[in-house]
Amino acid sequence: MKTTYIKLSLSALLLLGIYSCKKGEAAVSNERADYTADAATATTDSISSAATMTVKDKQFIKTADVNMEVKDVYEATVSIEKSVHDLGGFVTHSNLSSNVVSEKTYNTSGENAMLIKKFQSENTMQVRVPMEKLGELLTLINNKKLFLNSRIINAEDVTSGIKYAEMEAKRIKKTGENIDELKTNKDKVTLDNDNMAEGNLQQLANMDVSDNIKYSTVDIYIKEPKLRIAEIAVTNTSSLDNKYKFNFIYDAKNAFVEGFYLIQKIAVGLITIWPLLLILIAVFYFLRKRKLVKPESTKISEE
Structure with missing residues (x-):
């Protein structure tokens, strides 16, 4: 009987130890789960915590500056502008441009060609949103990034x-x-x-x-990380140049007309200088007459 009691006691202690271990593991697991959830929340909130900061009896002017790389500048621009509008804000400046690195035309047929442009797009924007929506806007902008170069958030205390x-x-x-x-x-x-x-x-x-204070100003600079290529169908200008470079009948006719005009110009020019021509004729006549008189004088002298 005593032996049976001892066995039952040992069994009870063993079960109690196992239960305690299970309970401890469960508690640790719950703590880890809570920590993971808190970390995830902190990671999400860290995107906008500085922008959503509030202090009792304090007034802040909040601004932000974001510099990042995106997959498609045009698509990101349209998305950001829509998000700003949906949040009750407005765009004050947007300068989207494509910097062309090189372009070359390849002839594909006698009439068609393909223009290949290598370019990189970028946009400099300035938007304004209600101050309480600044954090939400920064979160939406962050979702468009491929790589974040920099993000600056300023909260200027203007209470005093x-x-x-x-x-x-x-x-x-x-x-x-x-x-x-x-x-x-x-x-x-x-x-x-x-x-x-x-x-x-x-x-x-x-x-x-x-x-x-009411509206926060956000300066945004976005660009594409690599060059993009645009293929544009154009006309083969070289073929057209060769086609219309020379036309024998037209050029011959035009040359005949130009020659006729040239004769007219020469005639008009001669008429313009008629006094000079008259003087030359008189000089020529005088010299010729003098030559004719001189031989006759020489002949008389010899006789």
Whole structure:
């Protein structure tokens, strides 16, 4: 009986140990699963955590600068512009261009040819989105990348600047009230005008700060990592040049007409210089007459 009790006790302890081990392994597995889930969440949130940061009683102007490589610049541009529109933002600048590295034409037949262009596309964009949507936009942009060259996110604390602007508005208002109490003269008009101008500038600065807080500015530069090739069907210009390079009948006819015009030009030129021709004829006649007179004089002398 005692032996049976000891065996039962040992069995119970063994089962308890196994259960404890299983429970410990399960706890470790759960901790690992929770850690993996937290890590995945952190990885996802890290894309936009800096952009979505909020601090109580603080005002921030948030901007971002993204430089990355994409598979297709045009497709990425269209997608980013659509995402910006869907998030309630707008595009302020978009300069998409293709830098042609080389181009060459290959004749494929007597009439057709193929133009081969090697090029690389890029786009420089500037967009503005509501500040609370900045993180979401950066996540959507990140999904288009092949390689991220750089990403800069700035959060400028403008809380003190806003407080100072409020104090300046009060000062300008108080100055205006003091000016109103002065007697109306030339100096009062000048002071009132200067104070109003200062107030307008302050209101403009406040509007700019308010707009920059409400809408974040994102500068985006995207390009393709390798050269792309475009095949464009064109006309074989060499064949056309050879076809119309020489036309015997037309050229002969044209040469005959040009010769006729040349004769006319020569005739007109001779008419233009008729005084010179008249002088030459007179000189020629005088010289010839002199030669005829000289032999006769020589003959008389000999006799």
